[in-house]
Amino acid sequence: MNRMDSMRAAVLTEHGGPEALRLRTDWPRPEPAAGEVLVRVTAAAVNNTDIWTREGAYGLPGDPDAKAGWRGPIAFPRVQGGDIAGVVAGVGRGVDETRIGERVLVDPALYRDETPDAPPVGLLGSEADGGFADYVTVQAARAHDVSGSPLSDAQLAALPVSYGTALGMLERADIGAGEMIVVTGASGGVGLALVQLAAARGAQVIAITSGAKADDVRAAGAAHTVDRAAEDVLGEIRRCSQREVDAVADVAGGPLVAQLMPWVRDGGRWVIAGAVAGPVVDFDLRRLYLHNISLIGSSMHTRRHFDVLVDAARAGSVRPVVAASFPLEDLAAAQAEFRRGQHVGKIVVTLSGGTSGA
Amino acid sequence: MNRMDSMRAAVLTEHGGPEALRLRTDWPRPEPAAGEVLVRVTAAAVNNTDIWTREGAYGLPGDPDAKAGWRGPIAFPRVQGGDIAGVVAGVGRGVDETRIGERVLVDPALYRDETPDAPPVGLLGSEADGGFADYVTVQAARAHDVSGSPLSDAQLAALPVSYGTALGMLERADIGAGEMIVVTGASGGVGLALVQLAAARGAQVIAITSGAKADDVRAAGAAHTVDRAAEDVLGEIRRCSQREVDAVADVAGGPLVAQLMPWVRDGGRWVIAGAVAGPVVDFDLRRLYLHNISLIGSSMHTRRHFDVLVDAARAGSVRPVVAASFPLEDLAAAQAEFRRGQHVGKIVVTLSGGTSGA
Numbered sequence: 263m264n265r266m267d268s269m270r271a272a273v274l275t276e277h278g279g280p281e282a283l284r285l286r287t288d289w290p291r292p293e294p295a296a297g298e299v300l301v302r303v304t305a306a307a308v309n310n311t312d313i314w315t316r317e318g319a320y321g322l323p324g325d326p327d328a329k330a331g332w333r334g335p336i337a338f339p340r341v342q343g344g345d346i347a348g349v350v351a352g353v354g355r356g357v358d359e360t361r362i363g364e365r366v367l368v369d370p371a372l373y374r375d376e377t378p379d380a381p382p383v384g385l386l387g388s389e390a391d392g393g394f395a396d397y398v399t400v401q402a403a404r405a406h407d408v409s410g411s412p413l414s415d416a417q418l419a420a421l422p423v424s425y426g427t428a429l430g431m432l433e434r435a436d437i438g439a440g441e442m443i444v445v446t447g448a449s450g451g452v453g454l455a456l457v458q459l460a461a462a463r464g465a466q467v468i469a470i471t472s473g474a475k476a477d478d479v480r481a482a483g484a485a486h487t488v489d490r491a492a493e494d495v496l497g498e499i500r501r502c503s504q505r506e507v508d509a510v511a512d513v514a515g516g517p518l519v520a521q522l523m524p525w526v527r528d529g530g531r532w533v534i535a536g537a538v539a540g541p542v543v544d545f546d547l548r549r550l551y552l553h554n555i556s557l558i559g560s561s562m563h564t565r566r567h568f569d570v571l572v573d574a575a576r577a578g579s580v581r582p583v584v585a586a587s588f589p590l591e592d593l594a595a596a597q598a599e600f601r602r603g604q605h606v607g608k609i610v611v612t613l614s615g616g617t618s619g620a
Numbered sequence: 621m622n623r624m625d626s627m628r629a630a631v632l633t634e635h636g637g638p639e640a641l642r643l644r645t646d647w648p649r650p651e652p653a654a655g656e657v658l659v660r661v662t663a664a665a666v667n668n669t670d671i672w673t674r675e676g677a678y679g680l681p682g683d684p685d686a687k688a689g690w691r692g693p694i695a696f697p698r699v700q701g702g703d704i705a706g707v708v709a710g711v712g713r714g715v716d717e718t719r720i721g722e723r724v725l726v727d728p729a730l731y732r733d734e735t736p737d738a739p740p741v742g743l744l745g746s747e748a749d750g751g752f753a754d755y756v757t758v759q760a761a762r763a764h765d766v767s768g769s770p771l772s773d774a775q776l777a778a779l780p781v782s783y784g785t786a787l788g789m790l791e792r793a794d795i796g797a798g799e800m801i802v803v804t805g806a807s808g809g810v811g812l813a814l815v816q817l818a819a820a821r822g823a824q825v826i827a828i829t830s831g832a833k834a835d836d837v838r839a840a841g842a843a844h845t846v847d848r849a850a851e852d853v854l855g856e857i858r859r860c861s862q863r864e865v866d867a868v869a870d871v872a873g874g875p876l877v878a879q880l881m882p883w884v885r886d887g888g889r890w891v892i893a894g895a896v897a898g899p900v901v902d903f904d905l906r907r908l909y910l911h912n913i914s915l916i917g918s919s920m921h922t923r924r925h926f927d928v929l930v931d932a933a934r935a936g937s938v939r940p941v942v943a944a945s946f947p948l949e950d951l952a953a954a955q956a957e958f959r960r961g962q963h964v965g966k967i968v969v970t971l972s973g974g975t976s977g978a
Contacts, residue, residue: 273835321906323882330912338704360651381887407697423817450974500673515905524681529739537905548679550917552690554739558916559908584825 267291269342271395272593277318277329280594283342283394284371292399293354297400300352303414304616305419305587306393307345308600308609309451310536314619315342315388326542333390334560343394344387347418347616350405357402366391366405367575369568374528378566382397382463393419397612412578415616420451420582420608426456426563426571426603427535431511431566432463434560435533439464442507443537444499444522446514448484449475449606454583456480456511462580468502470495470514478606482583496521509533516540523549533558552609583607587618625649629699629753630951635676635687638952641700641752650749650757651712657760658710661726661779662974664751664944665703666958666967667942668808668894674699684900688918689746701752702728702745705776705974708763708794715760724763725933726751727926728780736924743920751777752951754971764926770936773924773974776965778809778940781920784929784956785893788921790821791928793891793914797822799866802857806842806875807833807964812941815840816871820938826860836964840941854879867891875900881907891916919923923956941965945976 267587271289276282278415294300314320315336318329330336347569350361364523370392372384386392386400408418426594431452437443447453448469460467461483468474468482476487484567486502488495499522506527515537523546532555537543550557563571574580585605588596590613612618629647634640652658667717673694674676676687677838688694709721728750730742744750746760766776789810795801801818806827818825818840827834827842835846843911844860846853857865857880864885870877874894881904882889890913908915921929932938943963946954948971958967970976 299654320910323907326904326906382887476885507655519905528741534909535903536909540905542902544900546679547877547892547917548684548899549681551840551892551894552678553917554917554919555794555917557908557917559905559909559911559913559915561912586787 264580265389268293269396272343272590274316274336274340274342274454276340277316280597283316283593285591285593289341291397293309294352294357294399295508296355297357298354299350299357299361299405300557301346301348301368301398301400301405302351302619303346303348303393303396303613303614304612305347305400305618306343306461307309307419308596308611309423310346311344311385311423312342312387313597313601321580333384333389336388341395341398342387343392344385346393346398347415347420348369348393351397353402356441364407364415365411367408367421367572369404370422371404371562371568373565378480379564381564382562394590394611402564406572408572408575411575413575414570414584414618416580416587416610416612416618418575419556419610420584421571421575423454424451424608425459425563425580425582426568427452427560428459429567429571430563431456431533431535431560432557435509435511435531437465437484437509437511437531442468442503442505443463444468444470444507444510445484446470446510446512446518447493448479448487450513451608452513453481454479454607456531457484460482460511468507475606497509498526506530514539515543517543519543523555526555528552529601531556531558533560535560551606583608584618587612627754628948630701630948632674632694632698632700633696635674635694638955641674641951643949643951647699647753647897649755652710652715652757654713655715655760656712656757657708657715657719657763657765659704659706659726659756659758660709661704661706661751661754661756663773663968663970663973663976664701665777665781666954666969667702667781668810669702669743669781670745671955671959673704691742691747698746698750699753699756700745701750702743703777703781704728704744704751705773708752709755711760722765723767723769724765725776725779725845727756727762727764729920729926737922739922740920744971746748752948752969765928766930766933769933771933771939772942772976774942774945774968774970777968777975778942779929779933779938782809782920782927782966783813783817783938783940785810785918786817787925787929789814789891789893789918791819791925792916792918793867793869793889795821795823795869795889799823799869800826800861800863802826802828802865802868803826803842803845803879804868805896806837806845808871809966810871812840815842816938818869819851826857826865831923832938833964840849841848841862854883858883865889872897873901875901878903881913883889884913887912887914889914891918893918942976943967945970
């Protein structure tokens with residue numbers, strides 16, 4: 263292989279700690295197949311999904327402690343990175359060559375079928391190679407033209423996973439204007455996106471976050487914040503809401519599910535997209551079926567949701583907060599800072615030519 | 621009070637066993653208030669809800685062992701009985717007198733508000749007096765004209781709670797033609813209604829039931845039956861379905877929730893309306909949020925659902941199975957037979973003039 267065809271890439275060859283993700287400088291640059299584009303990556307954001315996939319922390323059905331990605335075993339070697347902004351650098355057969363040079367936001371989902379509401383059954387960086395690399399190939403239809411967007415490359419890269427996931431949650435739970443909702447993990451990537459997007463829809467957000475980040479979370483649009491370390495989180499929520507809440511948008515899971523469920527109104531919704539506080543919960547089914555409450559599992563977004571997000575990116579009507587940016591060589595440091603959790607907003611890796619402004 | 625104004629009624633004055641439900645012959649006959657009709661009850665079906673309300677088996681939020689009705693404390697004394705067919709015997713102010721003599725099917729739900737999709741927040745026999753009595757008063761709009769129905773009074777009385785609940789489940793989970801669904805408790809009141817209604821929509825039903833009742837459940841429309849006492853219920857379901865199922869319509873809850881959830885497809889639905897096999901379950905939230913599965917609590921029906929049921933009753937397109945009928949004096953025996961669980965179909969109390977044919 264000559265040097266022209268090689269590139270830098272963060273490659274996973276087995277499940278493990280940070281050392282398992284190796285930065286290679288001699289990785290083969292992929293060739294776009296028919297219907298694909300080659301994207302030169304300008305920015306790629308850091309997410310929990312990449313870290314959990316590296317660790318194999320998703321378990322398997324019937325074996326929660328097994329090492330696996332979110333869809334099952336990972337085919338190694340795998341280039342990680344699900345959040346990609348870039349520029350089209352090449353096209354495969356059947357794709358218009360005029361797309362070369364186009365600034366794009368990449369939808370990281372591999373969908374079950376061609377319908378607009380099909381669920382994702384795979385993700386770039388997990389079931390296919392991702393964006394922690396100089397180049398990535400994706401289906402042409404999943405690279406969305408954002409040439410006119412006022413957002414920086416880092417801001418664009420902040421959108422797909424976190425804001426896509428948040429939008430999917432709000433849409434699946436049909437959360438709208440005038441509703442009183444609780445958002446957990448509100449200073450995290452998905453949490454802050456939930457606060458911004460829900461407030462923009464006219465919902466009143468009670469955000470659960472650490473005390474130190476409360477000001478940032480209120481700046482993002484939360485009407486109230488509750489310190490997650492408070493002695494009586496439920497009591498604090500009840501004081502904020504005064505009445506039963508309409509919905510909960512939850513990325514935390516854990517004991518709060520049982521504690522707060524009785525404070526969700528009849529016909530209310532609890533939409534969940536993660537369970538960092540504990541995936542296995544003791545659960546009283548009666549609360550659900552006596553009060554017409556739905557517990558809605560929400561994995562990422564659909565094509566329909568992503569189109570809404572692309573429109574917002576083009577218009578600049580959503581302004582993701584970029585907490586910090588790092589060069590690809592410092593991906594391990596970026597993930598370490600992400601894990602320390604002192605930041606508010608997204609941590610982004612920028613590559614050659616990527617803009618990191620906010 | 622003179623004898624003309626008194627009636628027979630099964631009255632609950634405290635939570636307890638069968639002895640707590642006393643048959644009174646001197647109970648005051650209610651007067652229809654403005655907007656209400658007085659219904660002479662012809663048939664009233666037996667349901668778990670009445671028995672659990674008598675026992676106070678619903679628990680309270682945060683105190684699952686507390687004695688309470690499904691909505692909280694019961695206001696005693698209370699006439700029980702949620703499933704009512706009858707004839708209009710009087711009208712309150714503002715109700716057309718020509719309704720007197722009309723054969724009616726009573727919607728037992730007290731709705732949260734006036735919208736067609738409002739959830740029920742009360743039930744005749746629990747939050748208001750019900751139909752285990754010669755007379756009951758209900759809002760005129762909730763007594764639906766079924767003058768032309770080919771169904772017997774007992775068959776009509778079999779519909780509201782069981783078939784209304786089943787219809788609510790199928791509608792809320794959007795279960796339709798071509799889907800492969802599992803129905804639990806398939807020989808029970810709601811279960812058999814689910815089998816009949818789902819099969820009528822073109823769904824393929826895998827019914828979990830006791831072996832002795834399998835023939836009756838298949839006759840009601842199940843494509844497959846699985847013995848709930850089988851050593852490997854999950855394995856039997858997988859053999860029937862060959863692929864992951866689209867939805868589960870569940871009245872049982874218990875350990876099957878965790879066992880079967882991994883066999884629900886991406887984007888699948890688990891709709892639950894009861895938990896006779898155990899209300900508190902250990903639950904892995906990851907299965908929901910990684911696969912876009914919704915756990916939908918379903919309590920009874922909405923006005924919109926009940927209208928569908930009334931149309932079916934008028935047309936005779938649903939033919940509920942009546943397992944046995946008893947006079948009001950033998951209500952305790954009717955509930956005892958219901959509890960023994962050897963029957964398939966509904967057990968109904970018929971009153972003066974009620975027809976009990978199938």
